[in-house]
Amino acid sequence: MSIQVTDTALPEVKLIEPKVFGDARGFFYESFNARTFAERTGVTTPFVQDNHSRSAKGVLRGLHYQIEHAQGKLVRVVAGEVFDVAVDIRRSSPDFGKWVGVHLSADNHKQLWVPPGFAHGFVVLSDSAEFLYKTTDYWYPEFERSIVWNDADLAIEWPLDSAPIVAAKDAAGQAFAHAEVYA
Numbered sequence: 362m363s364i365q366v367t368d369t370a371l372p373e374v375k376l377i378e379p380k381v382f383g384d385a386r387g388f389f390y391e392s393f394n395a396r397t398f399a400e401r402t403g404v405t406t407p408f409v410q411d412n413h414s415r416s417a418k419g420v421l422r423g424l425h426y427q428i429e430h431a432q433g434k435l436v437r438v439v440a441g442e443v444f445d446v447a448v449d450i451r452r453s454s455p456d457f458g459k460w461v462g463v464h465l466s467a468d469n470h471k472q473l474w475v476p477p478g479f480a481h482g483f484v485v486l487s488d489s490a491e492f493l494y495k496t497t498d499y500w501y502p503e504f505e506r507s508i509v510w511n512d513a514d515l516a517i518e519w520p521l522d523s524a525p526i527v528a529a530k531d532a533a534g535q536a537f538a539h540a541e542v543y544a
Contacts, residue, residue, distance in 0.1 A: 363391070366401045369461040374447045374479065375402055376463060377435070377472040390470060392437065393495070402474060406433055408495040415440075416485045416492065421525035423482015424448055424508040424534065428541045431477035433497035441490030442466035443483040444520050448508070450542040451478040458537065460517050467491075478543050480508050484519055506541055509534035 363380035377398075379390040399405045416422065423446065426432075436445060445465050449456040465471050466487075475481045483492065507530055510519070514537045519525070535541075 364397060364401055369447075369463065369473075371447065371449055371456050371459060371461045371479075373449075373476045374461050375474040377402075377474060379470055379472070381470050392472075393435070398435075404433065404474065404476070406497045408435065408497055410496045410499055412494050412496065414492045416490055417526070418485050418488050419521075419523065419526050421482065421484040421510050421519070421527050421531070423531065424480040424510055425482060426450065426480040426506055426508075427498070427501055427504040428506050428543075429504040430498045430501045431543065432500075433477045434475040434481055434494045435472055436465065436475060436481070436483075436492065436494040437470070437472040438465045438467055439491045439493055440467050441485065441487035442468070443485050443487075443490050443492060445473055445483040446481065446517055446519075447473070447475045448480040448515060448517075449478065450480050450508075450537075450540070452542050452544055454478070457542075458515065460515055462517065462519075482510060484521065484525055486520065507531050507534035508537050508540045512537045514538055
C-alpha cells in the first residue's frame with residue numbers, strides 16, 4: 362500500500378492518499394493494508410467492522426459518535442463526493458470543540474482517519490454518494506450519540522446551498538454545550 366499521510370488542522374485526524382495506478386483500462390489502488398497503515402499513521406488498533414452507506418444529494422449524516430466503545434473510523438467515498446467533518450470532543454484536548462472538513466470523492470480517492478474521541482459527519486455534494494468506512498469497535502446503539510449538525514458553537518462551514526436532508530435522530534441531536542463528551 363503506497364500512501365501519503367498528511368496531518369490535518371487537527372493532528373490526530375489524518376488525510377490518507379493512496380497511490381493510484383491508472384491507464385486506458387481504468388485504475389487500481391490498494392485501499393487498505395494493515396501493516397502500511399500502522400507504519401505510516403502509528404494506528405495499530407484493528408478494524409472490526411466495515412460499513413457502506415448510499416445517500417442522495419443534500420443528505421447530511423452526523424455528527425455521530427459512541428460515548429462508550431468509541432470508534433475510530435477510516436472513511437472513503439467510492440461513488441460521488443462528500444464534505445466530511447471530524448470534531449474533537451475530548452474535553453482534555455487543546456483542540457476540544459475544533460473541527461476539520463475535507464472533500465472526499467470517488468475521483469480523488471482520498472481517505473480520512475477519524476480517531477476515537479471525535480464526532481463525525483458528512484454531507485453529500487454530488488447527485489448521490491456511496492460512503493465506506495472501517496471501524497475499530499462495533500456499533501452499540503445504546504451508546505450512540507449525535508451533536509446537531511448546525512451547532513452555533515461549533516460553527517461548521519458546511520458547503521450547502523439549501524437546508525440539508527437529515528434523519529430525525531440527527532435533527533434532534535444535542536447542542537455541543539450539552540452533549541456528553543469524552544474526558
